[in-house]
Amino acid sequence: MNIAYQMPTKVLFGEGCVCANAALIAEMGSKALIVTGARSAKSNGSQDDVVAALSQNGQDYAVYNKVMSNPTIACAYDGAAFAKEQGCDFIIAIGGGSPMDAAKAMALLARQEIPETELFSGRYYTGVLPMVHIPTTAGTGSEVTPYAVLTNHAAQTKMSLASPLLFPKIALLDARYMSGLSNSVTINTAIDALSHAVEGMLTVRTNAMTDIMAAEAIKNIAFCIGAMKQNALTTDIREKLLYASMMSGMVIANTGTTVVHAMGYPLTYFKDIEHGRANGLLLAAFFDFLQKSVPEKVSEILSLMGFLSVEAFKSTMIELLREKEAVSDQEIMEFSQIAIKTKNVGNTMIPPSKNDIINMYKASF
Amino acid sequence: MNIAYQMPTKVLFGEGCVCANAALIAEMGSKALIVTGARSAKSNGSQDDVVAALSQNGQDYAVYNKVMSNPTIACAYDGAAFAKEQGCDFIIAIGGGSPMDAAKAMALLARQEIPETELFSGRYYTGVLPMVHIPTTAGTGSEVTPYAVLTNHAAQTKMSLASPLLFPKIALLDARYMSGLSNSVTINTAIDALSHAVEGMLTVRTNAMTDIMAAEAIKNIAFCIGAMKQNALTTDIREKLLYASMMSGMVIANTGTTVVHAMGYPLTYFKDIEHGRANGLLLAAFFDFLQKSVPEKVSEILSLMGFLSVEAFKSTMIELLREKEAVSDQEIMEFSQIAIKTKNVGNTMIPPSKNDIINMYKASF
Numbered sequence: 001m002n003i004a005y006q007m008p009t010k011v012l013f014g015e016g017c018v019c020a021n022a023a024l025i026a027e028m029g030s031k032a033l034i035v036t037g038a039r040s041a042k043s044n045g046s047q048d049d050v051v052a053a054l055s056q057n058g059q060d061y062a063v064y065n066k067v068m069s070n071p072t073i074a075c076a077y078d079g080a081a082f083a084k085e086q087g088c089d090f091i092i093a094i095g096g097g098s099p100m101d102a103a104k105a106m107a108l109l110a111r112q113e114i115p116e117t118e119l120f121s122g123r124y125y126t127g128v129l130p131m132v133h134i135p136t137t138a139g140t141g142s143e144v145t146p147y148a149v150l151t152n153h154a155a156q157t158k159m160s161l162a163s164p165l166l167f168p169k170i171a172l173l174d175a176r177y178m179s180g181l182s183n184s185v186t187i188n189t190a191i192d193a194l195s196h197a198v199e200g201m202l203t204v205r206t207n208a209m210t211d212i213m214a215a216e217a218i219k220n221i222a223f224c225i226g227a228m229k230q231n232a233l234t235t236d237i238r239e240k241l242l243y244a245s246m247m248s249g250m251v252i253a254n255t256g257t258t259v260v261h262a263m264g265y266p267l268t269y270f271k272d273i274e275h276g277r278a279n280g281l282l283l284a285a286f287f288d289f290l291q292k293s294v295p296e297k298v299s300e301i302l303s304l305m306g307f308l309s310v311e312a313f314k315s316t317m318i319e320l321l322r323e324k325e326a327v328s329d330q331e332i333m334e335f336s337q338i339a340i341k342t343k344n345v346g347n348t349m350i351p352p353s354k355n356d357i358i359n360m361y362k363a364s365f
Numbered sequence: 366m367n368i369a370y371q372m373p374t375k376v377l378f379g380e381g382c383v384c385a386n387a388a389l390i391a392e393m394g395s396k397a398l399i400v401t402g403a404r405s406a407k408s409n410g411s412q413d414d415v416v417a418a419l420s421q422n423g424q425d426y427a428v429y430n431k432v433m434s435n436p437t438i439a440c441a442y443d444g445a446a447f448a449k450e451q452g453c454d455f456i457i458a459i460g461g462g463s464p465m466d467a468a469k470a471m472a473l474l475a476r477q478e479i480p481e482t483e484l485f486s487g488r489y490y491t492g493v494l495p496m497v498h499i500p501t502t503a504g505t506g507s508e509v510t511p512y513a514v515l516t517n518h519a520a521q522t523k524m525s526l527a528s529p530l531l532f533p534k535i536a537l538l539d540a541r542y543m544s545g546l547s548n549s550v551t552i553n554t555a556i557d558a559l560s561h562a563v564e565g566m567l568t569v570r571t572n573a574m575t576d577i578m579a580a581e582a583i584k585n586i587a588f589c590i591g592a593m594k595q596n597a598l599t600t601d602i603r604e605k606l607l608y609a610s611m612m613s614g615m616v617i618a619n620t621g622t623t624v625v626h627a628m629g630y631p632l633t634y635f636k637d638i639e640h641g642r643a644n645g646l647l648l649a650a651f652f653d654f655l656q657k658s659v660p661e662k663v664s665e666i667l668s669l670m671g672f673l674s675v676e677a678f679k680s681t682m683i684e685l686l687r688e689k690e691a692v693s694d695q696e697i698m699e700f701s702q703i704a705i706k707t708k709n710v711g712n713t714m715i716p717p718s719k720n721d722i723i724n725m726y727k728a729s730f
Binding site for chain 1: 573
């Protein structure tokens with residue numbers, strides 16, 4: 001038995017957790033940089049709760065709300081410069097994966113001079129601004145991972161910064177912030193979380209601890225599939241999805257992801273297919289690929305969701321994700337060429353060849 | 366759904382993990398205080414592995430090997446003074462709960478002046494010596510908890526220091542160090558771990574995350590019961606028990622323990638009954654007490670072990686723990702008076718009255 005596991009982020013989950021844990025935020029520093037997108041943190045109540053907690057603590061803050069979907073490297077440098085200019089000594093990230101990931105890169109760049117050519121090297125000094133992360137979607141799990149995914153236009157894909165320095169100190173999870181999310185955003189993000197848990201169980205770094213956490217996440221998401229199909233998203237369903245996305249984040253924080261993420265990134269970069277959806281469209285082909293070599297593991301995952309076959313899983317995914325995008329043979333060749341170069345391929349329990357990747361794309365589109 | 370969860374200790378589990386992770390030890394400091402008992406760390410190979418790793422790293426060390434079973438407050442102050450005298454800047458604890466717990470108190474006292482009257486107050490400053498913990502029994506889980514249990518002669522019982530400062534930075538778990546443990550030590554420590562997992566599920570702080578970890582621990586220990594009965598302790602069994610004790614530690618790190626620990630401490634203090642055994646002798650009565658109020662929870666725990674009734678569980682515990690000690694009615698009254706005063710009582714899912722405690726003792730002895 002081999003286990004390598006760490007989870008330094010302190011997790012506080014539940015209704016009203018931001019205000020209830022204002023005292024923890026008080027320990028973080030004297031001036032916060034609130035990192036978020038243009039709109040949702042204002043409309044879903046999360047930013048108001050954060051500002052109320054900061055005010056109660058007598059802490060100052062500045063707001064950087066220019067994080068776009070699939071944030072760029074330029075955005076990370078811009079926010080870091082703003083943090084320095086404003087004299088912020090800690091960060092509160094509010095939003096989906098985009099603000100949370102951008103905030104991590106900002107936390108690093110605000111304390112270290114790193115040229116763009118070295119940004120993805122993983123060779124960083126010790127200091128980062130301490131971070132509080134508040135997810136407002138239930139998918140990325142970024143609040144408990146050491147990763148920050150940024151769009152790298154030079155490499156024409158999304159790339160990960162990875163370092164234990166990037167673990168937030170605290171994650172505050174309140175499902176009420178998700179109550180206004182559309183059914184399609186809810187589905188796409190839930191499928192992202194599902195993909196993390198599934199992939200986590202199918203990496204070379206899978207271990208007993210990550211497997212029980214992944215199983216817990218998969219069972220909770222499967223429980224919510226019916227509600228997502230019917231757009232019947234109660235508070236209980238929202239909480240289960242948020243809990244599952246956090247657990248999935250804890251899994252990939254330790255296992256990393258697989259060829260599914262490697263294949264999904266070009267779909268997002270070139271075809272503008274949302275990240276969770278991109279992974280979801282690929283999962284059935286991934287199961288088919290692995291079923292030859294590790295059939296028990298694939299069956300175990302399917303049965304956690306209540307499916308007896310990959311085909312049954314695939315039907316449900318089609319019901320959830322609806323009509324798939326068209327991807328040409330030419331595009332498949334190009335995307336496969338990009339995907340095969342990533343580390344995620346070698347992290348897959350059975351690493352696929354370029355031909356395997358081409359076949360998985362073809363089976364998916 | 367409410368969750369409060371933290372586990373800042375990095376875990377590395379597997380054969381040869383001490384030497385394989387020498388580089389992590391290198392980051393801890395320049396001179397280690399090795400804290401251990403008089404004998405076992407030398408005979409089971411763990412101290413040799415630690416010294417080899419330190420030598421490879423060019424790190425200096427001093428050895429404090431005077432930790433007794435159920436370490437005293439005086440021992441903690443003595444070790445801390447030795448650490449300061451020797452200029453040690455980090456600690457490597459090797460052993461069962463006694464050296465690991467004593468080492469935590471030493472790590473605190475080596476960096477902070479705390480009078481004995483304030484030792485259990487929980488009001489500490491920030492600094493402690495960073496710690497690496499290497500368990501050589503599979504029971505306490507201290508390698509992943511923020512607790513240090515010391516014998517307090519003034520209070521005539523065992524008492525806990527509790528602070529997030531006391532989480533070790535790193536836990537290194539290699540089941541080979543347990544290969545020489547006798548069957549009775551293996552059983553007593555396994556029952557300690559079982560008690561942690563069971564109690565964790567029956568506290569007021571129980572949550573979804575701690576419950577899945579507790580369930581994992583309970584299932585693994587239950588799997589090993591047959592082997593313990595037959596004294597057939599293979600490497601696989603040793604690893605399962607070590608994994609379970611670690612998971613149980615992660616549970617109580619977040620939930621705390623219950624009246625079972627409160628009742629067990631006087632048995633250890635006054636009757637010299639080993640800690641895990643003391644808890645084990647009380648568990649069936651604890652289940653009986655709770656079955657009136659939370660029958661589903663008790664049934665869930667029993668069924669994780671494959672038992673259909675408290676009676677069936679009790680028979681197995683008698684088989685494992687053999688003849689129980691005699692405890693007089695007078696002693697029961699005295700121990701109940703001590704137990705009712707502890708915080709663990711109020712942490713129990715259904716807090717017992719003093720009369721309930723008396724009845725649980727009487728049912729157990």
